[in-house]
Amino acid sequence: MSTKTLTQAVPAKAKRKHTAVGLRVGRWTPTWFVLPAVILLFLITIVPFLIELGLSLHSYELTSMKGAEFIWLKNYADVLLGDARFWNALRVTAIVIVAAVGLEMFFGVGLALLLNRLRGSRSLITSLLLIPVMIAPVVSGMMWDMIYDDKFGPLNYLIEMFSFGKFEGTAWLAQTSTALPSVIVVDIWQWTPFIILIALAGLQSIPTELYEAGEVDGAGPWQALWYITLPMLAPVMVVGFLIRFMDAFKLFDIVYLLTRGGPGSATETISFYTYVRGFKQFSLGYTAALAFLQLIVIIFVSKVFIGYLQRQRGGEA
Amino acid sequence: MGQKDRLGTRVIIYIILLLALIFFLFPVGWTFVTSFKSQKEYFTYPPVFLPEKIDLHNYIGAMIPPPDGRNGFKSLVDSLIVSLGTTALAMVLGAPAAYSLARWKTGGDDLSFWILSTRMFPPVAAALPIFFIFQQLKMLDTYPVLIIANTIFVLAFVIWMLKGYFEDLPTELEEAALIDGASSFAAFRLVALPLVAPGLVATTLFSFVFTWNEFLFALLLTRKAVRTLTVMVPSLVGGHEILWGEIAASGIIAIIPGILLALLLQRYLVRGLTLGAVKG
Numbered sequence: 001m002s003t004k005t006l007t008q009a010v011p012a013k014a015k016r017k018h019t020a021v022g023l024r025v026g027r028w029t030p031t032w033f034v035l036p037a038v039i040l041l042f043l044i045t046i047v048p049f050l051i052e053l054g055l056s057l058h059s060y061e062l063t064s065m066k067g068a069e070f071i072w073l074k075n076y077a078d079v080l081l082g083d084a085r086f087w088n089a090l091r092v093t094a095i096v097i098v099a100a101v102g103l104e105m106f107f108g109v110g111l112a113l114l115l116n117r118l119r120g121s122r123s124l125i126t127s128l129l130l131i132p133v134m135i136a137p138v139v140s141g142m143m144w145d146m147i148y149d150d151k152f153g154p155l156n157y158l159i160e161m162f163s164f165g166k167f168e169g170t171a172w173l174a175q176t177s178t179a180l181p182s183v184i185v186v187d188i189w190q191w192t193p194f195i196i197l198i199a200l201a202g203l204q205s206i207p208t209e210l211y212e213a214g215e216v217d218g219a220g221p222w223q224a225l226w227y228i229t230l231p232m233l234a235p236v237m238v239v240g241f242l243i244r245f246m247d248a249f250k251l252f253d254i255v256y257l258l259t260r261g262g263p264g265s266a267t268e269t270i271s272f273y274t275y276v277r278g279f280k281q282f283s284l285g286y287t288a289a290l291a292f293l294q295l296i297v298i299i300f301v302s303k304v305f306i307g308y309l310q311r312q313r314g315g316e317a
Numbered sequence: 318m319g320q321k322d323r324l325g326t327r328v329i330i331y332i333i334l335l336l337a338l339i340f341f342l343f344p345v346g347w348t349f350v351t352s353f354k355s356q357k358e359y360f361t362y363p364p365v366f367l368p369e370k371i372d373l374h375n376y377i378g379a380m381i382p383p384p385d386g387r388n389g390f391k392s393l394v395d396s397l398i399v400s401l402g403t404t405a406l407a408m409v410l411g412a413p414a415a416y417s418l419a420r421w422k423t424g425g426d427d428l429s430f431w432i433l434s435t436r437m438f439p440p441v442a443a444a445l446p447i448f449f450i451f452q453q454l455k456m457l458d459t460y461p462v463l464i465i466a467n468t469i470f471v472l473a474f475v476i477w478m479l480k481g482y483f484e485d486l487p488t489e490l491e492e493a494a495l496i497d498g499a500s501s502f503a504a505f506r507l508v509a510l511p512l513v514a515p516g517l518v519a520t521t522l523f524s525f526v527f528t529w530n531e532f533l534f535a536l537l538l539t540r541k542a543v544r545t546l547t548v549m550v551p552s553l554v555g556g557h558e559i560l561w562g563e564i565a566a567s568g569i570i571a572i573i574p575g576i577l578l579a580l581l582l583q584r585y586l587v588r589g590l591t592l593g594a595v596k597g
Contacts, residue, residue, distance in 0.1 A: 041469070048443060051446040115334070125338065131580075133590065134578050139550055142564060152362055197587055202595070278441070279444075291443075295442050
């Protein structure tokens with residue numbers, strides 16, 4: 001992907017950046033401006049993570065009388081080599097990321113393409129579609145908890161009604177086979193509108209000349225979609241995907257409300273498992289190691305994200 | 318392209334969008350309807366789609382203090398205090414920092430991106446050491462602990478959002494102010510800040526709603542003295558007698574700021590949700 005396409009994908013007004021080396025000020029002035037924020041961020045991120053790193057090298061159970069004991073990397077070895085529940089949580093998280101984020105991208109781009117064809121009614125419909133995005137995830141969980149309710153919920157009633165009694169609903173959240181898909185549906189409900197939103201932003205920044213040129217060259221609507229729209233949309237969608245990836249990786253609220261990781265550990269995400277070990281069983285050392293392993297994954301993904309942004313910004317200059 | 322769609326195509330597009338609207342709005346609508354149901358109307362099958370009497374008994378029950386109510390008003394106030402505190406702290410520290418990063422590239426790309434990376438940490442990983450530290454300080458279950466924890470994520474957001482707005486702002490006016498003898502802080506406060514006012518407002522409102530919606534820190538770092546709405550709602554789900562009407566009512570109250578923001582600030586939503594990475 002060349003920098004040219006990246007530049008074009010960003011609306012024109014975003015292109016000019018006004019950094020002023022000419023804005024002459026004292027040598028230390030820029031530093032004084034950032035210092036308070038940097039000190040606070042340092043105190044609330046770097047310091048805690050050093051403590052966490054320290055904790056992760058200890059065996060430290062808040063529930064036992066024994067104090068912390070230095071055990072080198074044993075916690076990490078235990079997590080990676082001996083903890084089936086950790087690997088299960090990782091598998092569940094991976095399924096959520098692939099299924100939820102994948103379907104969000106598919107439906108989000110699809111709906112954005114349809115919305116983009118409307119004229120008068122577009123902004124009203126878009127506004128209404130965006131409502132789930134800003135709802136607290138834990139409240140989304142509560143809403144869907146009522147919908148999934150197997151005795152009094154509307155979902156099973158609607159299934160029965162529309163199938164004329166041929167199908168019956170089930171206890172969606174209580175069965176191993178349906179619990180995880182049910183959680184994934186809530187995530188899709190909440191975040192597809194986010195993808196719609198950024199896909200619309202991307203679509204609106206595609207220059208119409210490209211389509212005119214395409215038409216001159218005899219491209220039909222499907223070819224225009226495949227050879228112009230989707231490639232032009234790709235840079236924005238990469239940003240959306242990476243943001244969703246990082247968020248889905250820490251999925252917690254919905255699981256807490258709907259299933260508490262159950263039945264068994266069918267919906268136990270990595271964040272939820274960490275919560276159980278740390279704040280239910282109070283194995284501080286072990287949890288610190290778990291948390292650190294997640295940090296490594298997230299640092300890796302955010303490096304990709306940041307590198308991508310940097311290249312995009314580089315392309316603008 | 319819209320003009321060229323044939324009638325049949327348009328009908329299909331509208332049908333698909335209508336189905337999407339039903340899917341995305343149904344849970345909110347259902348919760349709204351439920352918030353007016355009596356206990357009897359909730360526990361029936363087939364479910365009641367329109368409650369017989371529309372009154373506020375569930376809202377009152379959710380808001381008033383125990384023993385008759387769920388103490389929701391206290392939670393509402395707690396959510397307000399924590400959200401306002403976090404937003405104020407993040408804006409006061411974040412705005413000058415963003416200005417410095419935008420105008421003088423202080424610390425180069427490395428500093429900017431380090432700040433951005435703090436936004437990505439899984440909260441559950443950050444919660445453990447913060448819990449540990451504030452336990453030692455005997456400060457768990459207070460407003461400051463929750464405000465400080467939330468600031469981790471909100472401050473990075475504020476800096477990146479505002480950095481984008483300052484970068485879009487031409488420098489000439491500030492240069493003029495400096496030549497006229499203004500201090501650099503005065504140029505920032507009296508010239509640059511008012512010019513990015515819309516961005517400031519949008520950033521403030523986003524910070525407010527992000528904190529308002531936050532759940533994990535509130536769950537882990539507070540118990541009884543502080544109980545935000547996002548902790549209150551799940552605490553009502555469970556137990557032997559679940560008062561769904563009141564739960565739905567508290568849920569509706571909890572989502573009002575977010576929905577207002579989504580509807581009123583749609584123009585800023587893309588930027589807000591992508592930390593300025595996509596400018597709509």
